[in-house]
Amino acid sequence: MTRIPTPNRVRGTQDIFGDEQRRFAHVLDAFERVRRLYCFGRVDVPVFEATEVFARSIGETTDVVSKEMYTFPDRGGDSITLRPEFTAGIARAFLTNGWRQHAPMKLATSGPVFRYERPQKGRFRQFHQIDAEVIGAAEPAADVELLVMADQLLRELGIEGVTLRLNTLGDAETRDAWRAALVAHFRAHRDALSEESLARLAKNPLRILDSKDPRDRPVADAAPDIDAYLTAEARAFFDAVTAGLDAAGVAWTRDARLVRGLDYYRHTAFEFTTDRLGAQGTVLAGGRYDGLIGSLGGPETPGVGWAAGVERLAMLVAELPEEAVKLAVVADRTELDSAALKVTQFLRDKGLAIESAYSGKPKKQAEAAKKRNVDGVLYVRDEKDGVPVLHLTQFRRDDGKRVSRALMTVLPDEWARISGDQP
């Protein structure tokens, strides 16, 4: 038979294992804990949706929709897209299920998302996000709670050196006036702009502000700030958000150049950034999207939320929590295998993690267990009157050195209970 070449992993995907997996799981555990503290309900939405869910809400001119989506016709000919983010799918679920009656709804989720991007450190084609949304709350207090929650998550993960950069994109009136001023400014300097920004000028001029192309920076930096165009309401909203952050002790800096890539943002826009991940410095980002639900054909419903890349957070985690105690149970002789199995089952039923080998001499088994970082080996050594004798050898976690040995006597009636011979 001819051998087929082993298929490769698809570019931009990952097999997450070992230490990397532990960091990854640690981020998800912390998120789960924090979302409960803030009383956000877990929601799970489909990995794929009708393409229009994303195309309509995220905006046709954004990078995500114009070049990053995994879109394909399914066998029935419908256009399907693998979710490039959570917000649009959650907003769709809100409408589909008639959740308006429960508004404001505080929702959280996590899982894989897909974007066709050039893979590099901290940038994948299948990556993972944690996500928190408040739908149906127009108050700045919702923005504040989400930001405080994000801050607490970063603190619980022990991630330092992250800056909260905050901006306002104003309300519709503000945005229109500011947009006109920006277009006038960029038109006046169009000769100095990159080709990409020239294309944006027609479709999405705000995006020129956060262009990473050095040719654009002087013009972008000299562009008018939104401040002169803020309506009284938009200014009051932003002031309420910053006052809330100050009261909660969350540090922030104003970044008047921060605009989010997606079209649906209003008022608050923010990013938590670090300089420790090179060009992939944004770890958590979001904002208010009061226009989104309307763009999906629903009644105008305010919303605000954020998403963070699990891989990027995992890379920043300084220290993993200690793993729970773990033992290995090793039978000294084959005749003691069944007693060892009973001990193993008893301990696992009690919630203790037990490593076990499938074969091998006792010494080999103990060595293998040590390599898997067990805290000790429980040897089933002998049997006296049908009751096994147990020896516990304990190891030190950091260097695996033996620190204690103990002979453990099991009483006959105790053994009857452990071995299941007596209820």
Ligand code: ATP
């Ligand atoms: P970037 O500017 O890095 O492309 P973005 O603005 O496209 O980020 P969002 O759409 O706001 O990112 O997604 C929220 C978070 O998801 C980001 O802050 C980042 O941590 C993470 N993220 C985005 N794209 C990727 C990717 N391709 N691989 C890994 N993580 C990603």
Ligand code: MG
């Ligand atoms: Mg991107």
